Amino acid sequence: MTKLPYGNKERASGDDGDSGVLVQRETRTKRPPLYKVLLLNDDFTPMEFVVHVLERIFGMSHAQAFELMLTVHKKGVAVVGVFAFEIAETKVGQVMEFARRHQHPLQCTMERE
Numbered sequence: 001m002t003k004l005p006y007g008n009k010e011r012a013s014g015d016d017g018d019s020g021v022l023v024q025r026e027t028r029t030k031r032p033p034l035y036k037v038l039l040l041n042d043d044f045t046p047m048e049f050v051v052h053v054l055e056r057i058f059g060m061s062h063a064q065a066f067e068l069m070l071t072v073h074k075k076g077v078a079v080v081g082v083f084a085f086e087i088a089e090t091k092v093g094q095v096m097e098f099a100r101r102h103q104h105p106l107q108c109t110m111e112r113e
């Protein structure tokens with residue numbers, strides 16, 4: 001048999017090894033990243049306004065909202081909740097818009113968990 005200048009006879013015969021059939025390699029569905037929504041303290045926003053924000057926008061009970069407001073007041077910042085990107089973005093926007101409309105300097109941000 002003649003020695004072929006290729007590693008194997010498939011290549012020498014012009015077959016590139018591609019059968020034309022698509023092979024599914026692996027399926028890896030990554031969980032979407034989560035985002036912490038943070039509420040920041042300031043010296044001017046009234047406590048009751050913050051409590052109202054936490055009830056209305058984050059669905060907390062009055063007791064939960066009051067407790068978290070006090071945590072922010074004492075510590076400077078607290079995580080209000082953890083959400084998928086678009087939910088977190090929407091809630092941050094709602095807080096900022098509501099505070100702006102009432103002329104309070106309340107700040108709300110998000111960061112990747």
Ligand code: TYC
Pocket residue numbers: 039040041042043044045046047050069070072073106
């Ligand atoms: N520190 C504010 C006050 O004494 C109350 C406050 C709490 C403001 C939480 C913002 O995210 C905040 N009136």
